Every structure is written in C-alpha cells, then in structure tokens.
Amino acid sequence: MKIRTRLTFLFTFLLAVLLLVLMGILYLTSSKSREVEFYGELKKEAVTKANLFLEAQVNPKTLHKIYQNNSQILNEVEVAVYDTSFHLLYHDAVEIDRVKETKEMIDKINQNGSLQFYQGNWQVIGILYNYQGDDYIVTATAYDEYGYNKQADLLKTILILCSLSILILFFVGRFFAGRALNPVKRMIDEVNNIKATSLDLRLASQKNKDELNALATTFNEMLNRLEQSFDSQKQFVSNISHELRTPLAAIITELEWAKDTERRKEEYQSSIQHALVDSKRIVKLSNSLLDFAKASYDASEIRFKTVRVDEVLLDACQQLQKSNPTYKFNINIGESLDSESLVSIEGNPYLLQVAFVNLLENACKFSKENQCHVYLNKEQSNLVLKFVDKGIGILTNDLDSIFIPFYRGKGKHFIEGNGIGLSLTKRIIELHKGTIEVQSKLEEGTTFIVKLPLVK
Template sequence: MKIRTRLTILFTLITATILLAFASVIYISAKENREKEFYSLLKKEALTKANLFFDAKVETKTLQDIYKNNRQILNEVEVAIYDSSFNLLYHDAVDIDYVKETPEMIDEIYHKGEKQFYQEKWQVIGLRYEYENKNYIITATAIDQYGYNKLDSLLKNSIIVFVISILFIYIAGRFFSKRAFDPVKEMTEKAKVISATNLDFRLNSNGSKDELSELANTFNEMLSRLENSFDAQKNFVSNISHELRTPLAAIITELELSINKEKNIIEYKSTIQNALGDAKKLVRLSNSLLDLAKASYDPTEISFKQIRIDEILLDARQQVQQVNPDYKIDIVFENEFENDNQITVNGNEYLLKVAFANLFENGCKFSKDKQSSVSIGFEKEKIQLQFSDKGIGISEDDLKNIFTPFYRGENKQFADGNGIGLSLTQKIIYLHKGSISVQSKQHQGTTFTVELQTV
C-alpha cells in the first residue's frame, strides 16, 4: 500500500473517530437533557394536580374529565394520590393505571421523599407531598413521545451526516494527499534517471524550508559527494595506472633486452639491479596505496588509543633509517613537559608512524646533507611538531598543490617519488582531528607544522 493511500485512510479513520465521539456526546447529552426536562415536567404536573385537588378542592370527576379530554390530543400526565397508609385518594384513570403502585413502592417514596424510574418507556416520578401537616404520596407518569421522536430524528440525521462526511473527507484526503505527494513523485521520477554517467543532475528545490526542500537539498548534497568521489576515483585510477605502468614497462624492457642479447656478468648484474630498483618502486607504491586506503576509512572503523608522541617519533625515525642508513634525523624538545598527558594523544599508532616517517623521509630526501629534524613544543591541550630541513625548498606554485594526491612538483627531478606521501600524511592528521601547514623558501628549506590535541 502506498503512503498516499495509507495516509488518506489514516486521516479518514482519525476524523471519523473524532466525528463519532462528537456525535455520541451530542446524542447522549440530548438524551440526558430530555430525561431531566421530562422528569421536571412530571414533577410540575404532579404538584399542580395536587394543588388543584387539595387547595382548590376541584372535584375528582372534573379532574378526571380534564385528563381524559387532554389524552385524546396529547400524552397527558397520569397522576395518582395516596395517603401514607396506601389508601388511594385520587387517580386520573384507575382502569389504565400505567404505574401499578404497590405498598412497597409507596413506602419507598415516602421515606426517600422523591423517586424517579421507568416503566418500559414511561417515565414515573413519586413525591412526598405535605398538606395540613399530613404526608401524601403523589405519582405521575407519562411517555415523552415528542422527545423520543426528536432523539430518533437526531440519531438518523447524525448517521446520515456522519456517512456523508466520511465520504467527503476520504475524497478530500485523496485530493490533498495527491497534491502533497506530487513533488515526491517528481523527485522519484528524476532520481530514477540518475546514474554514474550523469551525477551532475540535481533535484529541484523550491527554496523554502519545508521537509521536501530539505530532502531535495540533502539528496543534492549526497549527489555532490558522490560526484566528487567518482571524479576522485577516476583521477586515482588514472594516476595509479600511470604510476604502475612506468616501472612495469621499465622492468619488462630490461628483462627483454637481457633475453634477446647476450651479455656478460656485469651487464646482467646491471640489468638485475635496474629491475630490482623498479620492483622496489612498485613495493613502495603499493605500500603507500594501502596506507592511503587505511587513512580513508571511516574513523569509527579505526582503533584509537592513548599513545605517546615521542615514542611514535622514535619508531618512525628508526623505520626511515633502517631503509636509508645515511639519513640523519634529530628529535628536539623545545621545553620540558610536566606530565605524560602533555605528550599523549588519542590516535592510531600505525597511521601516525606512517605520517611522521613520510615527513622525515621528505626532509632528508630533498636535502643535500640528508638531514631532517623535528622540534616538539607544548601548548595548552595541544602539542606542536615542526618538521624542518635545509633542503631545496618548494616553489610558491607547488605549495598550492603539495597535498594533492599524485602531484609531483619541480622537485621530482631531485628525488624519486609517487606523489602520495604528503596527501597521505594530511589525511592521517585530519583523521586525528589535527592540522598541518607548510612554510618553504626555495634553496633555504621547508618546515611542516603539525598540531594535535592532547588527552
């Protein structure tokens, strides 16, 4: 069942329930009011007849004639008067006698003073009446045919109006739900044509702040993220293909030449060394890609714990110097720390080690003296790391794109690389909710400043 139909039915049921409750209250109130008003009328008639009988001394036959004459045209009130000993003093129509009074009934009315009850549809009221210091019992009864007819008419009209109202409400609900869901239907039709080839397509938004506009804006924002992701993926695949093709082509060429042409041992060794160098490039590239993938994970899927930054820096230095023994790396504390919390962060040990190793390696690789240093400073709830070198520096044009994946600037002629290291480092630092910036002057050196939150 579609939401439109479900909402229409739900709206109709809710409205029907409210109307039914409203009609029930009106009918019950009308019924109770009719009953109270008719009991009041019976009481007045009973007292009037008693006053005529006792005070005015109207003859019994005269009162009975009045009753019989009125009964021909309307439902006259039948009145009976008893003394306290259950002796009948007056009765409008003994032959009819709707009440059928009994000694027990008279005694109950006498003690209670007043009693109201039904005899089938006939309403009866019994009163204790005092006259000349004597107590009498008066009963009065009649059927409120006019009131019952009004109640029946009210019930029938209520049912008719209720049914017509439900039909009208259902039709109106279908109409307004269609109007309300037309924008959703339009969004659905447009969303169906969106694919990987036209992610630049966007849903229309009316510019208001209603839920549908918010949905359209949210969907458009999602499409923008997907479009950026697809574009990044295309660029990533294109760059990876290029980076992989170059060393693979070099390895294949070297090996084919060594097979097709007889060489001496020295030449074979040279070929093997060249192929080995290209193979190492592939290994470094694959490792960098794996680290880049890890740094791109959802932060909730990466384990974080409290780690000391100085220990991570020592491990990163050792890792770099194991591969490049001629690299010199210094770790300097600008000021002393008072407790371990100042040098402890909440992070992933492996990823931070990769980031710091990349900064160490870059500093040494692009310096003639193969030296790099990091200074550690402490601020309030922050730790600042400055990775410095006195290398060839970075031009102003390259500084703008230095964190772009696979970007290689003018320094690519100075040392090999694949353009992943700095973009990977930035991702890792951002993953740890830190910041990284760079300052550089050509032929004077480069300084990368990293700030991380302490625990």
C-alpha cells in the same frame, strides 16, 4: 502502504473521531434534555390532576373517563393520589397500575419531597402535594413516545451525516495529501534522473523554506560530495594507472631484451638490477596505496589508544635508517615537555609511524646532507612537531597542492617519488584531530608543522 494513503487514513480517522465525539455529545445532551423536559411535563400533569381531584372536586368517574378517552389517541399520563399513610385516594387506571407504588416509595417521597425514576422505558415522578394544610403524595407516569421518536430521528440523522462526512473527509484528505506530497513526487522524479554519468544534476530548491527544502538542500550537498568523490576516484585510478604503467613497461622491456638476445653475464645482471629497481618501485607504490586506504577509513573503525609520540618518532627513524643508512636525524625535545603525559596523545601507532616516516623521508631526500631536524614542543593543549630540512625548498605555486594525491611539484625533477606520501600524511593527521602546515623557501629549506591534541 504509500505515505499519501497513510496520511489520508490518519486525517480521516482523526476528524471522524472528533466528529463522532461531537455528535455523541449532541445526542446525549439531547437525550438528557428530553428526559428533563418530560419529567417537567409529568410534574405539571400530576399537579393538574391533584387540583382537579382535591380542589375542584371533579368526580373520579369523570377523571377516569377523560383518561380513557385520551389514552386511545395518545400516551396519557397515569396519575395516582395517596395520603401520607399510603391510602389510595384516586388512581387513573388502578387495574393497570404501572408504577406499582409501595409503602417505602410513599415514605421516601414524603421524606424527600419528590422522587423520579424509570420503570422500563416509562418515566415516573412522585411529589409531595399540600392542600389546605394536609400533605398528599401524587405519582405520575407516562411513555414519552414523541420524545423517543425525535431521539430516534436525531440518531438516524447523525449516522447518515457522519457517514457522508467521513466519506467526504476521505476524498478531501486524499486530495490535500496528494497536493502536499507533490513536491516529494517531483523530487523522486528528479532523483531517478540522476545517474552515475549525470552526477552534476541537482534537485530544484523549493519556494517555501520548509522541511522539503531542507531535504533537497541536504541531498544536493550529498551529491556534491559524491561528485567530488567520484571525480577524485577517477583521478586516483588514472594516476595509479600512470604510475604503474611506467615501471611495468620498463620491466617488460628489460625482460624481453634479456630473453631475445644472448648477452654477457654483466649485461644480464644489469638488466635484472633494472627490473628489480622497477619492481621495488611498484612494491613501494602498492604499500603507499594500502596505507592510504587504511587512513581513509572512518575514524570510528580505527583503533586508538594512548601512545607516546617520541617513541613512535624514534621507531620511524629506526625504520628509515635500516633501508637508508645515510639518513641522519636530529631530535630536539623542548624543556616544556618534561613528563610522559606531555608527549602522549590518543592515536594509532601504525598510522602515526607511517605519517612520521613520510615527513622524515621527504626531509632527508630533499636535503643535501640527507638530514632532518625534528623539534617537539607544547603549545597550549597541543603537541607541536616541526620537521625541518635545509633542502631545495618548494615553489610558492606548489604549496597549496602538495597534499593532493599524486601531485608532485618542482622536486619531482630531482628526487624519485609517487606523490602519495604527503596526502597520506595529511589524512592521518586529520584522523587524529590534528593539523599540518608547510613553510618553505627555495634553496633554503622546508618546515612541516604538525599539531596533535594532547591527552587531557
């Protein structure tokens, strides 16, 4: 069911319930008012007949005649007069006697002064009437045909008005629900026009600063993120293709050269060595891309535990020295870090080691002595690691771009690399709720500063 239809039914239902409740109250109030008024009329008739019989001493036959004549054209009130000892003194229609008075009823009226009740649809009233010091019991009953007809007409009018009102409310509710949802329909049309090739399109902002405007703004922000993600992905794929194409072309060239021409053993070995170097470059690039993908997961999907950063750092140094024995590392732990808790953070050991390996390897590659100095200290609630080298440094123009995937600055003319390491490192540090910044001067060296929150 569409929202417009649901809103229409809800609007109609609520107002219909309210209307029916109000009409019900009106009907019940009218019914109660009719009842009270008719009891009042019965009391007046009872007093009038009692006066005629007791005070005016009108002949009972005359009173009977009046009653019979009136009964032929209207619902005449039937009156009976008793003394307090339950002796019948007068009755308009004793042969009918709709009230069926009893001794208990007369005693109750005598005790309470009055009594009123229903006999079927007939209303009955009994009163204590005093005449010349003597008490009499007077009962009166009648069927309020006129009042009941008015009630029936009122009920019929209420039902017709309620039916028409509910029908009108339905169409009015549908109209206003449609108007209220027009901005949503426009948004749906605009969203349907947004394709993978037109992510630059945005939803129009609403004039009113309401929830729909907030929705449009939120959706536009999501589109901004998606567009950036798609652009980054396309750039990422383009860079990967470029990085893979060069070593693959070199491998194919070497193999074709070795296959098509008879060569000496030394030449074959040289060709195989070149192909092996290019293959290792591809493997290293693949491993870097795999690590980058792992570091791009949602943080909630990565397992964290309490780890000692100094131990992870030593493992990273040992890993690098196995593949590059010429690399040297000098680790300095500050005096403020005098306990195990002060070098422990919540993190993923594998990803942290990947980040440290990239920073250590960069420092050694770009340093003439192939050496990296690492300093560990505590700063407020953070563990601070500084990776320092005395290498060629980084151009000022490149400092803001070195964390972009596949970006390589001036250093790419000196040292081989794929431009993924630093972007991967930054992503890993951010996953650990840390920060990384770089300070560098040409021909003097570079310092990477990593801050990681300590375990509380």
